[in-house]
Amino acid sequence: MSRGRGKVRDSASHSGSHSASKSAMDPPRCSICGTQQQLLRCAKCKAVYYCSPAHQHLHWPDHRTECRLLTRQKLNSSNNNKQQQLQQQQQRQQIQQLQQAVASANLEGSGAGANCSTAQMMTPAHQAQSWPAEVDNLLNLLGQPGSQEKAAAAETEAGQRQQQHQHHHHHGEKSSSYQIGLADASFMGSGSERRYEDLCRNIISDMNQYGLSVVDDFLGMETGLKILNEVRSMYNAGAFQDGQVVTNQTPDAPAVRGDKIRGDKIKWVGGNEPGCSNVWYLTNQIDSVVYRVNTMKDNGILGNYHIRERTRAMVACYPGSGTHYVMHVDNPQKDGRVITAIYYLNINWDARESGGILRIRPTPGTTVADIEPKFDRLIFFWSDIRNPHEVQPAHRTRYAITVWYFDAKEREEALIRAKLENSKTNNLAAQAQAQQAEPDSTTTPPAAPASSASSLPASMSTGTGALNANVSSNSCATSSEICT
Numbered sequence: 001m002s003r004g005r006g007k008v009r010d011s012a013s014h015s016g017s018h019s020a021s022k023s024a025m026d027p028p029r030c031s032i033c034g035t036q037q038q039l040l041r042c043a044k045c046k047a048v049y050y051c052s053p054a055h056q057h058l059h060w061p062d063h064r065t066e067c068r069l070l071t072r073q074k075l076n077s078s079n080n081n082k083q084q085q086l087q088q089q090q091q092r093q094q095i096q097q098l099q100q101a102v103a104s105a106n107l108e109g110s111g112a113g114a115n116c117s118t119a120q121m122m123t124p125a126h127q128a129q130s131w132p133a134e135v136d137n138l139l140n141l142l143g144q145p146g147s148q149e150k151a152a153a154a155e156t157e158a159g160q161r162q163q164q165h166q167h168h169h170h171h172g173e174k175s176s177s178y179q180i181g182l183a184d185a186s187f188m189g190s191g192s193e194r195r196y197e198d199l200c201r202n203i204i205s206d207m208n209q210y211g212l213s214v215v216d217d218f219l220g221m222e223t224g225l226k227i228l229n230e231v232r233s234m235y236n237a238g239a240f241q242d243g244q245v246v247t248n249q250t251p252d253a254p255a256v257r258g259d260k261i262r263g264d265k266i267k268w269v270g271g272n273e274p275g276c277s278n279v280w281y282l283t284n285q286i287d288s289v290v291y292r293v294n295t296m297k298d299n300g301i302l303g304n305y306h307i308r309e310r311t312r313a314m315v316a317c318y319p320g321s322g323t324h325y326v327m328h329v330d331n332p333q334k335d336g337r338v339i340t341a342i343y344y345l346n347i348n349w350d351a352r353e354s355g356g357i358l359r360i361r362p363t364p365g366t367t368v369a370d371i372e373p374k375f376d377r378l379i380f381f382w383s384d385i386r387n388p389h390e391v392q393p394a395h396r397t398r399y400a401i402t403v404w405y406f407d408a409k410e411r412e413e414a415l416i417r418a419k420l421e422n423s424k425t426n427n428l429a430a431q432a433q434a435q436q437a438e439p440d441s442t443t444t445p446p447a448a449p450a451s452s453a454s455s456l457p458a459s460m461s462t463g464t465g466a467l468n469a470n471v472s473s474n475s476c477a478t479s480s481e482i483c484t
Helices: 053-108 133-142 148-160 193-209 221-236 277-295 300-304 408-437
Strands: 122-124 167-169 174-176 212-215 246-248 265-269 307-310 313-319 323-329 337-344 358-360 367-371 378-382 389-394 397-407 481-483
Touching: 193 212, 193 277, 193 300, 193 378, 221 265, 221 277, 221 313, 221 397, 277 300, 277 307, 277 313, 277 337, 277 397, 307 408, 313 323, 389 397, 397 408
Parallel strands: none
Antiparallel strands: 122 367, 167 246, 174 481, 212 378, 265 313, 307 397, 313 397, 323 389, 337 378, 337 397, 358 367, 358 389
């Protein structure tokens, strides 16, 4: 019945109609007379039956609205099914591409599951694009690593120049600390002890020799994809904010836009938030590795530290279009962070087309490390002035997850300095308010002093000129937080 139009009715709307809510096992009947002979189905909704065109036309005034509603529902359902099929097809293609990329990387390496050699990332400095003057300025300002006297003098000099120079640093990025090593967190489950041991030994060797270590195929394709899907969901939901930079400068100094310094968008994640279970798993696996290399025998430089605490995870996205982060140091003034760990989530990344290389310039040294942000790659490096680094312009979306690990002694000293500095600031402010409230006849109340700089700087960055030590202008709220 080509002109038929109707929908199964919840109850009869005509004196001769039958209920269409009967069981699917009941034979179809004409909606007007109830006969089962020579039935034709409504061509539009395909849910109601008639024995003749006459009965169809008779029923149409009652059936019209429901017929159109059911037709729209079927159309929407069909579209949703097609969309789901398309998404599933895209996911299958993505997995196939990743499998091909992983297989290709393994063929080029030393066998399936082989870790990338950190030595392959190192390039003699004279063969790199250039050794920027900012790095020399940095070393001149802070002194060579290992010289505490020079570092302290540079820190004092930077504080004296605070009103004369322009400084850039993270602002408002406070991360509550998390303890590591309290529970027996197994690495990758049971049966992975041999790989765990070899992995940790390679990291110890690399950190001693190069000051950084690169680990490929850290968690595997399946787990990496789960983490990537969580990060993409957070980003698509608008949960990320611009990585912030505060500029302390003289009134007549030219302003520098934050996106000229760093162009990433970030979100701090503890792991217990909804939709972050796989990010939590990642950070626990990194915790397990860091705790192990810090407590193993014959662990070289790592044995000089007592690492039992870390920041929350900073999930970062560089949204392409040349976004970057200029040369900087994570911990230039002893805020407690000793190891930076970064995990990458970028499928089929080709730096020749997409850029986004992390360039590390270990100091002192004659080499640079150019690290592509490839999928399931984890890197470690010292967080202090031994490793100035930059993110070169990225031309496609680039995801990374970063956590910082604290040395207990340096962290405690930093928090003590912060408390003392906050106490001094509060006392000066209270004195100024008291003098303003009760001025005498001969004294002009002094202006409230400017907030003093916190002793917990977060980073060191360049603007358009020399690379300057970073002096934070905001103190951490409590002793359990640190500005990162």
